[in-house]
Amino acid sequence: MATPYRSTPVFDETTLPAALRARHSTKAGTWGMIRVIEGQVQLTYLEPFSTLLLTPDRAGPLAPGQPHFVEPVGPMRLRVDFYDEPPGG
Template identity: 40%
Template sequence: MTNQLPDGLVPGGASPVFTQDTLPDALQAEHTLASRHWAVLHVLEGSLRFANIETGKERLISAPDRVTIRPGLPHRVALEGRLRCRINFYREP
């Protein structure tokens, strides 16, 4: 897993800022991004646990860190207490 986006991606919008009270259940369950779609998860406050289902590895992501998520990568997040985060979306042209 890298924190670099490939060159040439087109911005595709952003999520609202989520908190520990508003983080959607769908993000806490295993899911993937669609083909040709990328995301960058920004932790603005607190921390969360990012699980890469493909490798079986988990990583604690704490503010102000971020994680880049590639298309098709099975993953999920888990709360670790207080949280503010947002997701920026990108797509391949």
């Protein structure tokens, strides 16, 4: 299993940055994994369009350059891990 080279701080529904709530993507060569610690988060992929409900048991994978955004579903805590190779679950 890959090891993240960087992780964001833990965000909650009030500290989640506006940039993560709006369309953005990982840079070329960077994979991400959204890990919900508590609560639920809606992950929306934009190309192609689909959604996932993330929970502590279901992380959200991000491919390099994949446009997406997240929305809290009530109280939550999450972090994003970044990898230089495809991560495991």
